[in-house]
Amino acid sequence: MVFAYNFNDMSSSKISSLQIPKRLLMGPGPSIVADSILEKMSKAPVGHLDPYFLSLMDEIKVMLREVFQTTNEFTFPISGTGSAGMEFCLVNLVEPQDTILVGINGLFGRRIADLALKLGAHVHTLEVGWGEAIEAEQLEQALKKVKPNLVALVHAETSTGICNPLEELAPIISKSGALFILDTVTSLGGCPVFIDRWSVDATFSATQKCIGAPPGLSPVSFSPKAMEKVAQRKTKIPSWYFDCSLLYGYWGSERSYHHTAPINNNYGLHEALRLILEEGLQKRWERHKNAHLQLKKALSELGLEFFTPENRRLWQLNAVRVPQDKDEAFLRKKLLDQYGIEIGPGLGPLKGKIWRIGLMAEGANQENVAKLLESLKQVLKS
Amino acid sequence: MVFAYNFNDMSSSKISSLQIPKRLLMGPGPSIVADSILEKMSKAPVGHLDPYFLSLMDEIKVMLREVFQTTNEFTFPISGTGSAGMEFCLVNLVEPQDTILVGINGLFGRRIADLALKLGAHVHTLEVGWGEAIEAEQLEQALKKVKPNLVALVHAETSTGICNPLEELAPIISKSGALFILDTVTSLGGCPVFIDRWSVDATFSATQKCIGAPPGLSPVSFSPKAMEKVAQRKTKIPSWYFDCSLLYGYWGSERSYHHTAPINNNYGLHEALRLILEEGLQKRWERHKNAHLQLKKALSELGLEFFTPENRRLWQLNAVRVPQDKDEAFLRKKLLDQYGIEIGPGLGPLKGKIWRIGLMAEGANQENVAKLLESLKQVLKS
Structure with missing residues (x-):
């Protein structure tokens, strides 16, 4: 069978199979999947x-x-x-x-x-x-x-x-x-x-x-x-x-x-x-709260402050002030490139001013908080 | 931490992990995935x-x-x-x-x-x-x-x-x-x-x-x-x-x-x-056409007729008349239950009157047509 059409052959023949990188998702979502x-x-x-x-x-x-x-x-x-x-x-x-x-x-x-x-x-x-x-x-x-x-x-x-x-x-x-x-x-x-x-x-x-x-x-x-x-x-x-x-x-x-x-x-x-x-709603909420409290402790070790008032603060999404003398996008990129950790930037009026650290679902655990603490510590030195 | 709420514990605790059955998808879609x-x-x-x-x-x-x-x-x-x-x-x-x-x-x-x-x-x-x-x-x-x-x-x-x-x-x-x-x-x-x-x-x-x-x-x-x-x-x-x-x-x-x-x-x-x-559009279309021609041959072996006129017939979705004395839903269910093959029913005015056999994407090949032929042959005997 022959088709008489002229094909539009584009540059897509160069596209190769996906080699998907591993990330530790600690941004505003998507979160880590079990x-x-x-x-x-x-x-x-x-x-x-x-x-x-x-x-x-x-x-x-x-x-x-x-x-x-x-x-x-x-x-x-x-x-x-x-x-x-x-x-x-x-x-x-x-x-x-x-x-x-x-x-x-x-x-x-x-x-x-x-x-x-x-x-x-x-x-x-x-x-x-x-x-x-x-x-x-x-x-x-x-x-x-x-x-x-x-x-x-x-x-x-x-x-x-x-x-x-x-x-x-x-x-x-x-x-x-x-x-x-x-x-x-x-x-x-x-x-x-x-x-x-x-x-x-x-x-x-x-x-x-x-x-x-x-x-x-x-x-x-x-x-x-x-x-x-x-x-x-x-x-x-x-x-x-x-x-x-x-x-x-x-x-x-x-x-x-x-x-x-x-x-x-x-x-x-x-x-x-x-x-x-299987985990139970109540236990799951507690796990999210505990990861948040652990993060709170870690941030204070790093001298970082929450953007949000304590009585209205989410456990799963932590808005943190970027130190005034730091370029947040540069540091965030470094965290992704060198440590494979994704955190989120501020949006709209908060662009450049906050990071958004997600502790959601599978990702809400102390091990991840510890990894983030260690990596942020290194990144903040630069 | 204690929550004071009364939980609405429903019957969902009985739900177990999915054991997904294998199907040979030869209906109107979804089609077989590589x-x-x-x-x-x-x-x-x-x-x-x-x-x-x-x-x-x-x-x-x-x-x-x-x-x-x-x-x-x-x-x-x-x-x-x-x-x-x-x-x-x-x-x-x-x-x-x-x-x-x-x-x-x-x-x-x-x-x-x-x-x-x-x-x-x-x-x-x-x-x-x-x-x-x-x-x-x-x-x-x-x-x-x-x-x-x-x-x-x-x-x-x-x-x-x-x-x-x-x-x-x-x-x-x-x-x-x-x-x-x-x-x-x-x-x-x-x-x-x-x-x-x-x-x-x-x-x-x-x-x-x-x-x-x-x-x-x-x-x-x-x-x-x-x-x-x-x-x-x-x-x-x-x-x-x-x-x-x-x-x-x-x-x-x-x-x-x-x-x-x-x-x-x-x-x-x-x-x-x-x-x-990678396959090439032209080759892929030809593959769909060839699978369709193979199906045409198989259907005539079974004495089944197309619903559609030959000059306006799709390759990938084949509408076939159900034999007048047969209960299409019963036979289709048998095909699914006994042979794991899904074909589609007629919709609207065609309900009970046609089957829709898909030969799409990965599924458009002679091996699948042969499997369908063999299974349909058995099922039509009942």
Whole structure:
């Protein structure tokens, strides 16, 4: 058989097989992945409607509910990264006539507001400084003023290392009657998250932070109240990929074909959730806290200071001030090139000013903290 | 440390580690994945802004351009499955004031029309029967009548096994001046696809068909004319995850953080593209054609008939009539349970009437056809 076409032969023939370097991932994510998770991901895929895959989906749903601490039936992973989960929550729940209050104390709150604006909603923001938490009194005042029918908050602000105090904020939102959307991308699996206890109506997370699987899926959960909001929509959902009723045709009992789920990523997520529940949520949170305390000790040995106030500090994502006389990008590159350790830079207004040190999932242990301490010690001398 | 909360301990403690069965995937996708691709996917991830990952992204872009046969700068994988690629194309290019003509001869044309309706566009359809192709004359007449500024077609209709004759249709669309969106989900890598030669302005594919990697990414490409359409938009793009300017901040030279790319899926895609170009596009297409011809011979041995007319038949997805006296679901289940072979059922109006036999990527070979023949022979006896 002969093809008459002129082929566009590009320079790609020079491209050789990947030789992937080993890194110790101690940045804002992706985090270190356990070997057994990678092993599951390397298995040949079965079909997306294979009875075996359907039962695996059921198990993922059961385990996700426990990790989210929710009884929401509508709990499953979106086939995309954490931002896809954000988009899933907003395109289904936000309409042009809605008024949404978004708490912003970093990059990820801003994103929610940006998308709500794109969807045509009336967007109000409660903004505090990068490195500050949103406090109960501020939220109460904003709610009084704005009277939103939706409120969106970020639990763990990955861009600043701040943990917004959900135990205090959640009851205030619940009292207001507004629908509550919570970003649990960096919190889930690394510190207490209680979707039902906090009356969260919609939440999205990601696999590559404290869940400890590679990026590619975004666990989400909708409460019955959220489903009711979708049922009452006045406008069409401007999405097919994220349309919750279509998605639930596949992930629910109907099993109707919607899209081809990323099979291998779901293998990885299944194993990651299994490892979390085998360890136990409480023990896992304690492990994250202990690694954080160990890091705190190590940083003080090095004379480095936290950027975040102690009472609102995340365990899994540690924002640390770069010494004033140091070039952070140069030192960070050296850490990567010479020691294979990745830590994260500051974003936006914090660029050049902070490092973000992640102690997430498999990576939250004292051995890694010790390695980082030793390497940072050398690097800081230069 | 003690947590005061009551834990919601569900039944998930009974869930054990995955024991994934082996399947010979001969359905509509996912297709069989080469061992070297699975091996790359099992490597520990590096960070999404690691210099190594950035150079890997560049290599993927170069290889994708060659596989798509395009010089479009804006060519990269979307972090989602094929349907995410469809959504990417439409949310960026379709506005409420647009008039779009969608060719429909199966499930996947219908999907494009459904999403365009959700986006508020004026949607016209050119519908022919499931199992028929869209022919040049029909398209010419529809274009004359509707005068759309956008046209969308499916190249390889996975639901029916039909190959729309792009060599004849593409010049007609080009002459009309309309922006041309083409679904290459099942065609790319399995039969001739020429994005530039056909003046396609936007295309989306998927990794789990003839590219031969697991599902999870959707290669896309936008022409300069498509980019111009985005620049001229009168309304906001109702998406953050799929916003092409934000995405290209990450995949372009700027390298600004947008979302965390699914690292391991990109490892797999890199290897899959490398294998395609190592084999050569032309040889790969011939391999798919030869496997198809072998299947044709095998089916006639079994007394089975194609559903599709010979001149519009796909090589990679073979729609075959189920013998009238047979229960297709029962036989298909037997094939899976007893021989580990997956073939696909009919969808929509073809449910119970056809089987869809995929010969895609790694799976397009004579050995698999022989295995299927032997197993089908046994199964049909029952």
